[in-house]
Amino acid sequence: MSGSKISQLPIIDVGPFFSDDPNDASKRLAASQALHRACIEYGFFYLNIEAYVDPKEPEELATLARQFFSLPQEEKDKLSLKNQDYARGYARLKENVTNGKADNHEGLDFYKPVDNPDKTKPVWGENQWPTIPGFKNKYEIWVEKMKNLGMVIMRAMAIGLGMDEAEQENLLSKVDDSFWVMRVIGYPPLPNDHDGFSCGAHKDYGCLTFLYADQTRSALQVFLRRPGAKETDELGLPREQGEEEGVWINADPIPGSIVCNIGEMWEIWTDNLYKSTLHRVVHRSSNYRVSIPFFFEPNFDALVEPLPAALRLKAKETGLEVKQPDKQSIVYGNFLMAKVGNNFAVDGQNRYA
Ligand SMILES: O=C(O)CCC(=O)C(=O)O
Ligand SMILES: [Fe+2]
Numbered sequence: 001m002s003g004s005k006i007s008q009l010p011i012i013d014v015g016p017f018f019s020d021d022p023n024d025a026s027k028r029l030a031a032s033q034a035l036h037r038a039c040i041e042y043g044f045f046y047l048n049i050e051a052y053v054d055p056k057e058p059e060e061l062a063t064l065a066r067q068f069f070s071l072p073q074e075e076k077d078k079l080s081l082k083n084q085d086y087a088r089g090y091a092r093l094k095e096n097v098t099n100g101k102a103d104n105h106e107g108l109d110f111y112k113p114v115d116n117p118d119k120t121k122p123v124w125g126e127n128q129w130p131t132i133p134g135f136k137n138k139y140e141i142w143v144e145k146m147k148n149l150g151m152v153i154m155r156a157m158a159i160g161l162g163m164d165e166a167e168q169e170n171l172l173s174k175v176d177d178s179f180w181v182m183r184v185i186g187y188p189p190l191p192n193d194h195d196g197f198s199c200g201a202h203k204d205y206g207c208l209t210f211l212y213a214d215q216t217r218s219a220l221q222v223f224l225r226r227p228g229a230k231e232t233d234e235l236g237l238p239r240e241q242g243e244e245e246g247v248w249i250n251a252d253p254i255p256g257s258i259v260c261n262i263g264e265m266w267e268i269w270t271d272n273l274y275k276s277t278l279h280r281v282v283h284r285s286s287n288y289r290v291s292i293p294f295f296f297e298p299n300f301d302a303l304v305e306p307l308p309a310a311l312r313l314k315a316k317e318t319g320l321e322v323k324q325p326d327k328q329s330i331v332y333g334n335f336l337m338a339k340v341g342n343n344f345a346v347d348g349q350n351r352y353a
Contacts, residue, residue: 009222009251009259010038015051017152029159036160039262039270043277044222046257047153047210053145055256058212061142061184062290068130069106069186069288079108085125087111087340093188098200099240105198105281107185110139112178122337139182143294146210147178150296153208153260161270163309171269174302175207179332180295187219187289190282198289199281201240204263205339206297206332211259213291216283220259220291221248223278241278251279265298268327270310298332305329 012034016027038045068076079090088111094102110127119125129136154175158168190198201223213220225246251259266274283289298304306325315321 009042009045009249010034011046011048011254011257012038013048013051014149014152015048017156018051028156032156032160034160035153035157039157039160039266039274042222042224043266043275044251044259044261044279046254047149047260048254048257049149050256052149057138057142057145058258058292061138061212061292062214064130064132064135064138065108065184065186065290065292066288067132068108068135068184069290071130076106079128079130081109083119084128085119085121085123087123088125089128096199098197098202101196101200103196103199104190104194104283105185105187107183110143110182110184112180122340139184142292143180143182146182146294146296147180149210150175150178150180150208153296158309161307161309162313163307167307167309171307174298174304175296177299178207179297179300179336181206181297182292182294185291185293187281187283187291189286189288190284192284197240197280198283201278201280203276203278204261204295205265205335206263206295207265208296209259209261209263209293210296211261211291211293213253213259214289215253215255216285216287216289217252218250218285219281219283219289220251221280221282222251222261223248223280225275240280248280263295263297265304265332268304268330269307271306271314271322271325271327273310273314297336300333300336302332303329304332304335 012031014031016024016031076090077092081087081089081091083089088109091107091109093106094104096103096105096107108130111123113127114124117124117126151172154172155168158171163171187198198219223241223244223246225244227245229245229247261279262274262276264276267276306327306329311322311325
């Protein structure tokens with residue numbers, strides 16, 4: 001089966017969530033229900049954010065990112081991860097490892113600033129900002145916008161899951177001080193002989209990813225599970241999805257929209273009703289691609305556990321009460337600590353191993 005036969009990922013307009021027109025209440029409900037269906041079926045969708053941000057804003061961020069990545073290597077290395085907590089700062093090309101293979105990208109990572117930073121503690125150091133004029137200021141504005149968007153989408157998803165007011169507030173209280181992460185990623189073309197990917201197949205581990213990417217096509221790919229569909233890999237790539245049957249489709253950029261996908265926290269909250277979806281980047285065109293994922297995550301100390309609303313839906317589906325959820329509860333900060341140790345290789349070793 002070829003990818004082109006699979007319909008495109010859904011596009012959901014956030015406009016109704018930013019309008020206080022009472023006539024838009026039904027649109028808000030419809031958009032919340034569309035989010036619910038998109039999460040069940042794909043775990044990946046587009047958010048049309050034109051009603052919320054000027055498309056020029058993220059374009060400017062990408063321009064600033066290009067300015068940074070075009071600096072001499074020794075300039076970029078001045079912001080090296082190892083100056084701080086090995087999580088905040090600059091990672092060289094191929095420093096990041098996914099599924100045991102070096103990713104063909106370089107990047108800058110920022111996390112929510114913490115009180116009393118201590119760079120000897122994992123993720124507890126300070127962000128390292130390039131000195132390029134406007135960089136810090138413009139990106140900080142973006143962080144605020146994405147945090148706000150995170151709260152809006154979480155509310156909408158809570159409604160889409162059929163949560164009552166008290167349940168909605170409880171869910172929002174888990175994310176209202178989000179331990180967010182922002183990555184600014186630069187992808188040179190993937191050499192044909194590179195043993196690996198631009199970014200290997202993975203699920204995002206958190207809550208919601210809001211991805212702005214430049215106009216490069218055929219780079220980001222999403223794996224759609226489709227029992228019976230065998231992958232035809234015309235790219236000659238190794239299988240990255242194990243024995244799962246399905247197809248890799250391109251999630252090309254759409255002007256005015258960002259890509260949104262749900263991370264593993266949503267698998268816990270919905271007890272696997274929503275699945276976080278594998279994705280990867282295979283950038284073989286000749287340009288230098290830039291992407292800016294913003295990871296809207298739970299609060300550091302949030303207890304993440306299966307939600308009664310999701311268990312009700314599961315019970316409705318099967319006709320049986322869910323006595324014991326499939327998923328274990330976790331505290332987000334503990335889960336994060338376990339994850340960050342696997343993400344990077346420094347001198348051939350995991351950073352926190
Ligand atoms: O660059 C992209 O399009 C995706 C990056 C990504 O999946 C990630 O950083 O988690
Ligand atoms: Fe990702």
